[in-house]
Amino acid sequence: MSALLEVEELQVTFGGRTAAVRGASFRVEKGETHCLVGESGCGKSVTALAVMSLLARGGHRSAKRMSFAGTDLTSLSDREMARLRGNRMAMIFQEPMTSLNPAFTIGSQMAEVLTRHKGGSRAAALDRAAELMGRVGITAPGMRLGQFPHQLSGGLRQRVMIAMALMCDPELLIADEPTTALDVTVQAQILRLLATLKREFGLSILLITHDLGIVARVADHVSVMYAGEVVERATTAELFRAPQHPYTRGLLSCVPVPGRVQRDRPLGSIPGVVPAIGSGFTGCAFRSRCAHADETCAHAIPRRQAGNAHDYLCRLEPDWAELQPA
Amino acid sequence: MTAAIEVEKLRCEFRVHTGLMSAEKRVVAVDDVTFSVPAGSVLGVVGESGCGKSTLARMILGLLKPTAGTVLVDGKRLFDLDRKARARLIQPVFQDPFASLNPRRSIKDIVALPLEAQGTFSRGEIGRRVGGILERVGLSAAMGERMPAQLSGGQRQRAAIARALVLEPRIVICDEPTSALDVSVQAQILNLLADLRRDLGLTYLFISHNLAVVEHVASEVAVMYLGRIVERNETDALFREPRHPYTQVLLESVLTPEPGKGVPDIGLGDAMPDPANIPPGCRFNPRCRIAVERCRHEAPTRMVRPPQGMVECHLA
Numbered sequence: 053m054s055a056l057l058e059v060e061e062l063q064v065t066f067g068g069r070t071a072a073v074r075g076a077s078f079r080v081e082k083g084e085t086h087c088l089v090g091e092s093g094c095g096k097s098v099t100a101l102a103v104m105s106l107l108a109r110g111g112h113r114s115a116k117r118m119s120f121a122g123t124d125l126t127s128l129s130d131r132e133m134a135r136l137r138g139n140r141m142a143m144i145f146q147e148p149m150t151s152l153n154p155a156f157t158i159g160s161q162m163a164e165v166l167t168r169h170k171g172g173s174r175a176a177a178l179d180r181a182a183e184l185m186g187r188v189g190i191t192a193p194g195m196r197l198g199q200f201p202h203q204l205s206g207g208l209r210q211r212v213m214i215a216m217a218l219m220c221d222p223e224l225l226i227a228d229e230p231t232t233a234l235d236v237t238v239q240a241q242i243l244r245l246l247a248t249l250k251r252e253f254g255l256s257i258l259l260i261t262h263d264l265g266i267v268a269r270v271a272d273h274v275s276v277m278y279a280g281e282v283v284e285r286a287t288t289a290e291l292f293r294a295p296q297h298p299y300t301r302g303l304l305s306c307v308p309v310p311g312r313v314q315r316d317r318p319l320g321s322i323p324g325v326v327p328a329i330g331s332g333f334t335g336c337a338f339r340s341r342c343a344h345a346d347e348t349c350a351h352a353i354p355r356r357q358a359g360n361a362h363d364y365l366c367r368l369e370p371d372w373a374e375l376q377p378a
Numbered sequence: 379m380t381a382a383i384e385v386e387k388l389r390c391e392f393r394v395h396t397g398l399m400s401a402e403k404r405v406v407a408v409d410d411v412t413f414s415v416p417a418g419s420v421l422g423v424v425g426e427s428g429c430g431k432s433t434l435a436r437m438i439l440g441l442l443k444p445t446a447g448t449v450l451v452d453g454k455r456l457f458d459l460d461r462k463a464r465a466r467l468i469q470p471v472f473q474d475p476f477a478s479l480n481p482r483r484s485i486k487d488i489v490a491l492p493l494e495a496q497g498t499f500s501r502g503e504i505g506r507r508v509g510g511i512l513e514r515v516g517l518s519a520a521m522g523e524r525m526p527a528q529l530s531g532g533q534r535q536r537a538a539i540a541r542a543l544v545l546e547p548r549i550v551i552c553d554e555p556t557s558a559l560d561v562s563v564q565a566q567i568l569n570l571l572a573d574l575r576r577d578l579g580l581t582y583l584f585i586s587h588n589l590a591v592v593e594h595v596a597s598e599v600a601v602m603y604l605g606r607i608v609e610r611n612e613t614d615a616l617f618r619e620p621r622h623p624y625t626q627v628l629l630e631s632v633l634t635p636e637p638g639k640g641v642p643d644i645g646l647g648d649a650m651p652d653p654a655n656i657p658p659g660c661r662f663n664p665r666c667r668i669a670v671e672r673c674r675h676e677a678p679t680r681m682v683r684p685p686q687g688m689v690e691c692h693l694a
Binding site: 235236239262266305320 | 426427530531532533560561562563564565566568569572573587588589590591593594595597613617627628629630631632633634635636637638639640641642643644646650
């Protein structure tokens with residue numbers, strides 16, 4: 053397998069002080085779904101925006117390496133990056149209403165993507181739009197093309213966003229919490245659709261989510277983020293079978309699993325909140341919430357191997373499972 | 379045992395204008411809803427957006443007058459009570475603690491407000507009660523001095539819970555109390571709500587779209603679809619043996635953290651439920667995967683399901 057997107061030691065700071073991403077490294081292989089999972093403020097969305105060169109003003113990124121299909125993203129000018137964005141890499145967001153322009157019809161917004169990147173006639177672009185809307189399961193695409201975003205339900209809007217992202221036949225689709233605003237039934241439909249499209253279009257997907265259920269069901273590889281760092285990386289099966297980082301384990305214990313509910317017992321939970329990380333921070337960012345932390349956690353933390361393509365950032369040796377909290 | 383909440387044949391209609399020239403339309407948000415919640419138990423209400431679960435909550439809280447039907451809270455009709463008495467009986471906790479806390483007041487002042495509004499508590503008593511309830515929900519005295527914007531989402535939800543409980547109500551309506559929170563914080567808040575219920579003998583009506591959460595907290599579950607309760611049963615029975623096709627689809631849609639299982643094909647089309655256009659017959663029939671001809675013109679009647687549930691489906 054070869055990597056479509058390779059990110060090494062990505063750093064993102066805002067205003068030179070707040071470190072949003074601190075040395076995150078991950079690879080998205082061709083044709084696979086890679087999940088960035090973590091809670092709010094862990095830097096997962098900022099990581100995606102940094103890859104797309106879409107950081108808000110005041111945001112600064114640097115990376116040892118950031119390549120997309122062999123192209124060094126850090127060396128591209130804004131103009132070159134704009135040619136790539138929406139074309140070879142496309143992005144969909146959580147709330148489709150805010151990413152669609154309320155003043156233009158669905159058809160004109162979809163057609164613009166194609167005419168802008170690939171040229172050609174508007175009529176041809178509308179044909180392509182209608183075809184893709186059919187592919188993402190929208191019935192009566194002809195009628196939908198003439199409608200405005202507010203006339204569609206949330207699930208339909210997200211389907212439109214996905215169809216729009218596919219207009220230029222991208223290699224990479226970055227999806228930032230694409231189903232968080234949707235009902236569970238619609239969520240299942242959209243995620244199933246993404247899995248089908250991945251297969252049919254040979255897409256690679258970088259999926260950002262806070263939901264471990266989604267990770268388990270759709271991801272091939274997972275990177276768990278905490279306070280701007282990737283604290284654990286593994287294949288999905290491996291991560292759920294043998295999670296190593298105390299944060300990953302804590303997160304898994306917090307999820308109520310249907311059918312395995314013990315109503316009289318409390319759910320697992322992680323005490324405290326994610327700390328604000330300044331630029332001079334050293335050591336493990338999770339140590340203030342970790343039951344296994346000791347004084348060594350304030351110093352540099354080794355990245356340990358726990359198996360094939362499975363590593364994590366912690367002082368503890370692999371399989372410390374029997375270890376009881378101090 | 380007396381029921382903490384008793385709802386009978388509750389109905390709520392809204393009139394909406396669909397266009398300048400078109401006639402007024404009636405949207406039935408809640409339709410013929412009947413249930414009772416025994417004191418000390420938790421009724422979970424689940425359903426998709428637009429199914430009427432928040433409208434139901436607002437009627438039980440006395441914030442919205444039903445078009446028809448009755449609501450008894452602790453055996454009393456809410457509309458016979460004045461606002462102060464109602465506030466001592468039943469309190470809400472809403473989804474977004476940022477929108478429901480006044481951004482210009484300190485947490486301490488926000489939690490004190492229900493006591494001040496009663497007009498019967500002395501300054502010292504208010505201070506003592508606020509301090510006590512903040513400690514009970516896990517907020518330090520220093521947190522009480524802060525403004526909502528200086529708190530994390532979880533801390534804000536703790537503050538909202540403190541405000542709801544400071545008058546020592548018997549019943550709390552939780553409307554999506556953890557939907558805006560991260561999973562680790564969600565677990566903290568769910569555990570806190572469970573502790574409080576046990577220690578204070580509270581009754582909850584717990585509204586959520588997250589079935590896993592509902593299974594964890596509720597003793598009984600009601601499934602709503604387009605304004606009606608289509609199935610209700612004890613939690614274990616409902617999750618073990620869902621009878622209504624909609625309940626089955628909802629349960630299948632839950633993505634448990636089990637790798638290798640993939641995303642299930644739940645077999646719903648892209649027809650979305652629209653409360654302004656409720657289909658004839660069974661209201662779920664356009665999306666139902668087992669619907670037969672009868673479902674398209676005849677509304678199903680309520681059938682009793684053991685141990686103490688009901689279901690509205692011709693085929694269940």
